[in-house]
Amino acid sequence: MRALKYLVLAGLLGAAVSVQAAPVTYKLDPNHTMVLFSWNHFGYSNPTANLGLGEGTLVFDEQHPANSSVEVSLPLDLLDTHVPALDEHLKKADFLDAGQYPLVTFKSTAVQPLGGNKFKVTGNLTVHGVTRPVVLDATLNKLGPHPMTKAPSIGFDATASIKRSDFGVGGYVPNVGDELSIRITTEASVPKKK
Numbered sequence: 001m002r003a004l005k006y007l008v009l010a011g012l013l014g015a016a017v018s019v020q021a022a023p024v025t026y027k028l029d030p031n032h033t034m035v036l037f038s039w040n041h042f043g044y045s046n047p048t049a050n051l052g053l054g055e056g057t058l059v060f061d062e063q064h065p066a067n068s069s070v071e072v073s074l075p076l077d078l079l080d081t082h083v084p085a086l087d088e089h090l091k092k093a094d095f096l097d098a099g100q101y102p103l104v105t106f107k108s109t110a111v112q113p114l115g116g117n118k119f120k121v122t123g124n125l126t127v128h129g130v131t132r133p134v135v136l137d138a139t140l141n142k143l144g145p146h147p148m149t150k151a152p153s154i155g156f157d158a159t160a161s162i163k164r165s166d167f168g169v170g171g172y173v174p175n176v177g178d179e180l181s182i183r184i185t186t187e188a189s190v191p192k193k194k
Helices: 002-021 084-090
Strands: 024-028 034-038 048-050 055-060 069-075 103-115 118-127 130-145 152-163 179-189
Touching (some): 055 179
Antiparallel strands (some): 034 179, 055 069, 103 118, 152 179
16 A cells, blocks of 8 residues: 555655756747847947847747757847937948838847856847847846736847848947847746636
8 A cells, every 4th residue: 555655755755856857938028128239330339239029939948958958039029228319220221221121130040058047048049130149148037926916937138240241230340339238138937828
């Protein structure tokens, strides 16, 4: 009888571990996601713009992080520099040409755990109709139930650097800087079942 109890207990623990070990799919929260990019303006200043999140999905495998992935779309109509005239200029043909290329997208191709809460996330970034590989240096901020919603949640920060001319957005280089510094912060939660 005691052996049977141990077998049942072992089976329940094994089931709990296997459930816990499964990859979890999170939906990125546009209200707590910022994709900021900054550039140098004629050597005088370093303006920053936010690409608002359209859709985003993050699959995180806590036991095997290399199996994780992320995919996002960033509609250029949400671009915000806090200067309406600059927003409109950046959307024109000499920069992002939002009329022809309305979305910026990123889809990961590899996640490399670096130990602790650090990761390298490699993926394909598409801007202005051009797709190139980009590496994000990512930090896992927190993983666990959200204190407000109780939903399983996750938060990351990430940084990267790209040359905009690599994506065919070379207007006013070198006076307006070619290098864009990117900083991302995001929260994501498991969607409620409908």
